[in-house]
Amino acid sequence: MIPVERHQQILALVSERGVVSIAELTERLGVSHMTIRRDLQKLEEQGAVLAVSGGVQSAERVAIEPSHQDKEGMYSQQKAAIGQLAARQIPADSCIYLDAGTTTLALARHISDRDDLTVVTNDFVIAGYLIEHSQCKIIHTGGTVCRENRSCVGEAAAQALRGLFIDLAFISASSWGMRGLSTPNEDKVMVKKAIVDASRRCILLSDTSKYGKVATYLALPITAFDAIITDNNLPAAAREAIQQADITLMTTGE
Numbered sequence: 001m002i003p004v005e006r007h008q009q010i011l012a013l014v015s016e017r018g019v020v021s022i023a024e025l026t027e028r029l030g031v032s033h034m035t036i037r038r039d040l041q042k043l044e045e046q047g048a049v050l051a052v053s054g055g056v057q058s059a060e061r062v063a064i065e066p067s068h069q070d071k072e073g074m075y076s077q078q079k080a081a082i083g084q085l086a087a088r089q090i091p092a093d094s095c096i097y098l099d100a101g102t103t104t105l106a107l108a109r110h111i112s113d114r115d116d117l118t119v120v121t122n123d124f125v126i127a128g129y130l131i132e133h134s135q136c137k138i139i140h141t142g143g144t145v146c147r148e149n150r151s152c153v154g155e156a157a158a159q160a161l162r163g164l165f166i167d168l169a170f171i172s173a174s175s176w177g178m179r180g181l182s183t184p185n186e187d188k189v190m191v192k193k194a195i196v197d198a199s200r201r202c203i204l205l206s207d208t209s210k211y212g213k214v215a216t217y218l219a220l221p222i223t224a225f226d227a228i229i230t231d232n233n234l235p236a237a238a239r240e241a242i243q244q245a246d247i248t249l250m251t252t253g254e
Helices: 003-017 022-029 033-045 068-072 076-087 102-109 124-133 154-162 186-198 236-244
Strands: 019-021 049-052 055-058 095-098 118-121 137-140 144-146 151-153 166-171 180-183 199-205 217-221 227-230 248-251
Touching: 003 019, 003 022, 003 033, 003 049, 003 055, 019 022, 022 033, 022 055, 033 049, 033 055, 033 236, 076 102, 076 199, 076 227, 095 102, 102 124, 102 199, 118 124, 124 137, 144 154, 151 154, 151 186, 154 186, 166 186, 180 186, 186 199, 186 217, 236 248
Parallel strands: 095 118, 095 166, 118 137, 166 199, 199 227, 227 248
Antiparallel strands: 019 055, 049 055, 144 151, 180 217
């Protein structure tokens, strides 16, 4: 049986059952554990499945992102810890980018005592917080307003980023996996790509509830990131895959 046929059968089983063990896949398909693990790694890189301990499950699809107000109350402890860890990665006198999101807002709260930073953001809540609570220099991208997320998206925001030299970008996500970061909002894609082009280093900030989810538009490949900062609930298979991709993984509590 050629790989594409195995992949089709694996996807059919996962779609039918939700979760399938590696042991069952090796028995059904008549191949070794190593072959199944390679197949699953390939499918996970494509965003089709999510590897779990001892098996695989279907990837959850994100159709609509929650609003800023809804996200603020979700995983707040994890976000605060991620923000604190991320703040420690910022060198003196840096120009940084804070992507729109509540995890990056948590990071903003940990740099309020810094007066040596230039902070670029497309997020109105982050900009407002820093205006009130910091001495940072603040640059807002402007652009088309996304009311639900209190941010700017689209070509105007992307163009503003293309005119900057950013030392370190902290990028948010509503869904990500080993294929990369995805979004249900097409207007966000050009902004994410412009951030990467404008920045020397890029760090993904996301709690593990977003891992293994997929949305319609692939915004960035996982290889666009120099590092990932998340909580300590990331599956072992994901940790191994990130290490193999030569991306630095930093988790809270370690």
